[in-house]
Amino acid sequence: MISDADRRASVIALGGRRVTHPAGEFYAIFRHNFTTVAAQGPDFETRSPQLVALSSEVAQLGKQAALEIEGTDGAFRVLRREPDQPSTGFTTLILRG
Numbered sequence: 001m002i003s004d005a006d007r008r009a010s011v012i013a014l015g016g017r018r019v020t021h022p023a024g025e026f027y028a029i030f031r032h033n034f035t036t037v038a039a040q041g042p043d044f045e046t047r048s049p050q051l052v053a054l055s056s057e058v059a060q061l062g063k064q065a066a067l068e069i070e071g072t073d074g075a076f077r078v079l080r081r082e083p084d085q086p087s088t089g090f091t092t093l094i095l096r097g
Contacts, residue, residue: 002089004054004056004057004089007054007089007090008027008054008057011027011028011029011052011053011054012027014029015029016028016029017029017030017069017070017071017072018069018070019051019053019067019068019069019070020067020068021061021065021066021067021068022065022066023060026053026054026057026058027053028051028052028053028058028069028093029051029052029053030049030050030051030069030071030072031049031050031051031052032049032050048079048094048095048096049076049095049097050092050093050094050095051067051069051092051093051095052090052091052092052093053090053091053093054089054090054091055084055089055090055091056089058081058091058093059091061078061081061093062078063078063079063080063081064077064078065077065078067095074097076095076096076097077095077096078093078094078095078096079093079094079095079096080093080094081093081094082094
């Protein structure tokens with residue numbers, strides 16, 4: 001079984017960035033390019049920046065939570081959270097800059 005510590009180490013090894021918010025910090029992979037997002041209906045495409053992070057570390061973040069991402073200018077806000085399916089232990093946060 002893969003632990004959260006193993007997942008966190010993988011995120012950092014893959015170039016994860018430190019993300020801070022008022023209640024703490026976590027590491028996540030920052031994606032800021034064009035991507036396809038799976039929804040409960042047809043897939044759709046977005047140009048919104050995204051973070052891929054451990055589900056356990058972002059479960060408490062609500063919509064509009066303020067985030068600062070290492071190596072970027074300005075702050076981001078959580079627009080929505082993509083569900084952890086099929087239970088990989090990772091959640092994608094869709095952001096607004």
